[in-house]
Amino acid sequence: MRLAGAAVFLAAALLTGVLVGPVDLGALNVVHATFAHVFGLHSPLSGADDAILWQLRLPRVVLGAFVGGTLAAAGAAYQGVFRNPLADPYLLGAAAGAGLGATLVAAYAPGSGLAGDLLPISAFAGAAVAVLAAYVLGRSAGAAAGPAALILAGVTIAAFFTALQIFVQQQHVDTVQAVYSWLLGRLSTAGWREVGIIAPYAIASWLILLGHRRLLDVLAVGDDEAAALGVNVARVRLLVVVAATIATAAAVAVSGLIAFVGIIVPHTIRLLFGGSYRMLMPLSIIVGAGFLVFADVIARTIMSPAELPIGVVTAFFGAPFFAVVLRTGRRYA
Amino acid sequence: MLYRLILVLATVAAVVLLAGPAAAAGPRRIVSLSPTATESLFAIGAGKQVVAVDDQSDYPKRAPKTTLSGFTPNVEAIAAYRPDLVVVQYDSGGVVESLRKLDIRVLVQPSAKNLAVAYAQIKQLGAITGHKKAAAALVIRMKHAIAKAVKSTPRKPRTVYHELSPDYYTATSKTFIGGIYKLFGLRNVADAADSSGSGGYPQLSAEYILSSNPGLIVLADTRCCGQSVASVSSRAGWSNIAAVRTHSVVAVDDSVASRWGPRVVQFVQTIAKVLRRR
Numbered sequence: 001m002r003l004a005g006a007a008v009f010l011a012a013a014l015l016t017g018v019l020v021g022p023v024d025l026g027a028l029n030v031v032h033a034t035f036a037h038v039f040g041l042h043s044p045l046s047g048a049d050d051a052i053l054w055q056l057r058l059p060r061v062v063l064g065a066f067v068g069g070t071l072a073a074a075g076a077a078y079q080g081v082f083r084n085p086l087a088d089p090y091l092l093g094a095a096a097g098a099g100l101g102a103t104l105v106a107a108y109a110p111g112s113g114l115a116g117d118l119l120p121i122s123a124f125a126g127a128a129v130a131v132l133a134a135y136v137l138g139r140s141a142g143a144a145a146g147p148a149a150l151i152l153a154g155v156t157i158a159a160f161f162t163a164l165q166i167f168v169q170q171q172h173v174d175t176v177q178a179v180y181s182w183l184l185g186r187l188s189t190a191g192w193r194e195v196g197i198i199a200p201y202a203i204a205s206w207l208i209l210l211g212h213r214r215l216l217d218v219l220a221v222g223d224d225e226a227a228a229l230g231v232n233v234a235r236v237r238l239l240v241v242v243a244a245t246i247a248t249a250a251a252v253a254v255s256g257l258i259a260f261v262g263i264i265v266p267h268t269i270r271l272l273f274g275g276s277y278r279m280l281m282p283l284s285i286i287v288g289a290g291f292l293v294f295a296d297v298i299a300r301t302i303m304s305p306a307e308l309p310i311g312v313v314t315a316f317f318g319a320p321f322f323a324v325v326l327r328t329g330r331r332y333a
Numbered sequence: 334m335l336y337r338l339i340l341v342l343a344t345v346a347a348v349v350l351l352a353g354p355a356a357a358a359g360p361r362r363i364v365s366l367s368p369t370a371t372e373s374l375f376a377i378g379a380g381k382q383v384v385a386v387d388d389q390s391d392y393p394k395r396a397p398k399t400t401l402s403g404f405t406p407n408v409e410a411i412a413a414y415r416p417d418l419v420v421v422q423y424d425s426g427g428v429v430e431s432l433r434k435l436d437i438r439v440l441v442q443p444s445a446k447n448l449a450v451a452y453a454q455i456k457q458l459g460a461i462t463g464h465k466k467a468a469a470a471l472v473i474r475m476k477h478a479i480a481k482a483v484k485s486t487p488r489k490p491r492t493v494y495h496e497l498s499p500d501y502y503t504a505t506s507k508t509f510i511g512g513i514y515k516l517f518g519l520r521n522v523a524d525a526a527d528s529s530g531s532g533g534y535p536q537l538s539a540e541y542i543l544s545s546n547p548g549l550i551v552l553a554d555t556r557c558c559g560q561s562v563a564s565v566s567s568r569a570g571w572s573n574i575a576a577v578r579t580h581s582v583v584a585v586d587d588s589v590a591s592r593w594g595p596r597v598v599q600f601v602q603t604i605a606k607v608l609r610r611r
Contacts, residue, residue, distance in 0.1 A: 021538075022541040023544040048574075049544075051570030056569065106558075173389060173402065174389065174587075177498065178557060186500055191569045192569070305526045307538050309536075
């Protein structure tokens, strides 16, 4: 029932995303042309309009869904393994690491720039290195320190990587604009290539996180209690963190830092439908995907033909909505 | 005795005659933290008075480039060059006030909004550095060259898209560079996205660029972001755009297209050359 509702929400988002844009293509034409492409038939649209639909709009909608679903699922997973409601996908330094990776490319490989193949690789590597460093540092504090040590290590690594990033940026003032636009998150240059980059990571991570739903519920009672119930706490935590982080790194690599999705989507679902990961995880993926697609529709149409950074939209519309849910919700778990 | 007095007087006179005009010719130790001002100073013959320029001043090559930053200026580092004139583009971090406290003359020349302001800034630099005539002559040469280039192009209704970054940041007609396109009578596709908030530099959606089908694309993101005629042609869907089909995509030097100094003439001539084709 809830899953069906979420699926309808996602379907509505995808449909709106494909139909609405700065260029009016006509609803019938869009549907017709999309089917034509999928089944290899002749598209009713002109060459330019067809390119707009198939090369720009569709990949952007699909990418938005992948990124949104990934960030929301990763956020929910982090909140579970760290038992911290403020945890988001960037908690362990993924954002700072990816930011440093992107800035390094912008500063030292201007030939490839923010449009080239190097940026996603570098951002991905930066995020992975940062989280790995945080994990090693957190573990060195000893298992007794629990999830708090890991979070503190993440904060430390994030601060250090952010400092490096700002230093590099100050040394290369000409990169400020490019880096800044990347930091605000963007789907504006999305293409099928980006979809191809994120899809395998996103799907693999979704499957792993969905497979750990029940264990995440067990973890909520505390490390010792979970261990007493026969759960290998450290292993579950590592596996979930790795899955969530790799998917987050892939999302960041293709779309920059889109804030807030990983926090408000899982919490909204908790407030509306309760906190059990059995439902929370699949709902987070579906609703997160729909939410980001809707946010992107706003980002590319509200100031049309200008673009609004998507990070601004997710926070501007997400924050008040979340405030309302927080005030009216009673089932906070 | 008298002979000696005459000698002293003659020496004094010589010093006054020789050094006097030079002293009156204004600052002898100029620090420029504005790449545009650096270009203008050298173009009007004040280059010998320039002792240091900021890390972004990459033209002309003989300019004494240092690690000074106009973006995050350090007053002590600037003062270490013992300047008697500092030219800045913006008052970053209260640098103007701090330098004036040290009795160092500061000239602020912000980004020009149009050619008239750009000319006025060159003349101002000329007046202050003692190269008034050279500055006036340079401005006249620039005006002639620009007028000639504009006149050489056919008056056909065409649209232009000026790309500042590969994620489609652009410049409207309200900006300096947009004003240049207006000289040619080009219609700027960015104007539809003009809003007070964007400051004349909105980010366009790719869909809109494709549907507005610009007849001329100017890439001012070649150095920053490695864009080229080839990379634009290979973007998904862009092969249909008129500018790509008619080979009217121009790659320009980012800094030439973002400054408002003497090299704006080169930029205008580049655009004119493309518009004359076909």
